[in-house]
Amino acid sequence: MDPELARLCPRYHYAIELIGRRWTGALLMLLVQRESTRYxxxxxxxxxxxxxxLSERLRELEHEGxxxxxxxxxxxxxxxxxxxxxxxxxxxxxxxxxxxADRWIPSEHANAKVS
Amino acid sequence: MDPELARLCPRYHYAIELIGRRWTGALLMLLVQRESTRYxxxxxxxxxxxxxxLSERLRELEHEGxxxxxxxxxxxxxxxxxxxxxxxxxxxxxxxxxxxADRWIPSEHANAKVS
Numbered sequence: 001m002d003p004e005l006a007r008l009c010p011r012y013h014y015a016i017e018l019i020g021r022r023w024t025g026a027l028l029m030l031l032v033q034r035e036s037t038r039y040x041x042x043x044x045x046x047x048x049x050x051x052x053x054l055s056e057r058l059r060e061l062e063h064e065g066x067x068x069x070x071x072x073x074x075x076x077x078x079x080x081x082x083x084x085x086x087x088x089x090x091x092x093x094x095x096x097x098x099x100x101a102d103r104w105i106p107s108e109h110a111n112a113k114v115s
Numbered sequence: 116m117d118p119e120l121a122r123l124c125p126r127y128h129y130a131i132e133l134i135g136r137r138w139t140g141a142l143l144m145l146l147v148q149r150e151s152t153r154y155x156x157x158x159x160x161x162x163x164x165x166x167x168x169l170s171e172r173l174r175e176l177e178h179e180g181x182x183x184x185x186x187x188x189x190x191x192x193x194x195x196x197x198x199x200x201x202x203x204x205x206x207x208x209x210x211x212x213x214x215x216a217d218r219w220i221p222s223e224h225a226n227a228k229v230s
Contacts, residue, residue, distance in 0.1 A: 008141050008144055008145055008160055008161060008162075009144070009213055009216065009217075011213075011216035011217060011220040011222070012140070012144055012209075012212060012213040012216045012217075013140060013141045013144070014216065014220050015212055015213075015215060015216035015219075015220055016134060016135055016139075016140030016141075016144075016209075016212055017135055017136075017137060017140060018135075019131060019135055019212070020131055020132055020133075020134055020135005020136060020139075020140065021132075021135060022132060024131075024135075025127070025128060025131030025132060025135065026123050026128045026131075029123055029124070029127055029128070029131075030123055045123055046123060047123075065219070086218075086219040089215055089218065089219065090215055092211045092215075093208060093211040093212045093215055094127075094131075096207045096208040096211050097127060097130055097131055097134070097208045098124055098126075098127040098130075100130060100204055100205055100207075100208055101124065101126035101127045101129065101130035102124075102126060102127075103201075103204065104130075104180070104201040104204065105126040105129055105130055107126070
């Protein structure tokens with residue numbers, strides 16, 4: 001193996017596949033824009049996501065320490081989500097990628113699904 | 116729907132699921148570190164990737180305008196890959212995420228596969 005072979009950091013590798021899971025990146029973009037967001041608002045804001053997948057993705061992000069789940073006692077009980085300190089720290093990455101996408105992703109791609 | 120609802124940019128959504136596909140983020144990290152990288156070096160540098168998946172991911176990145184495939188006439192014929200201008204422009208995103216991962220991803224996670 002080439003001694004000058006480029007390095008691959010396992011933490012980075014884990015992180016990029018975590019934020020790149022289907023819908024996860026979309027949820028992060030929405031969550032960085034507000035202090036906290038109600039579950040129903042997330043469901044409405046992400047086109048095509050199902051109730052089941054939204055719950056699953058939010059549970060994953062909670063488990064990874066990226067979002068906090070906040071339950072406001074009702075009635076009606078309201079569940080909302082906000083980024084933890086780790087989640088807020090993703091903002092530079094998300095903004096850099098959003099700027100990149102504005103520069104390089106053709107608009108017709110943006111309407112196609114990632115297969 | 117809340118009029119103040121956060122916006123989700125479709126280009127960003129496309130981009131994050133593109134770079135977050137399994138192995139794609141790893142390949143981008145390797146490619147940003149060098150002028151060009153031979154196919155065999157990429158295969159050796161990414162633990163666990165198969166020949167078939169490496170070819171598939173590189174073809175996708177070529178199709179998206181992120182990498183160029185360079186064939187040096189042989190013998191032996193050598194195939195290498197380098198980032199296009201669009202690909203090089205991903206560097207700030209990749210570095211921001213690598214720094215985030217260093218700060219927030221526990222080392223034990225880095226050895227586990229993203230499911």
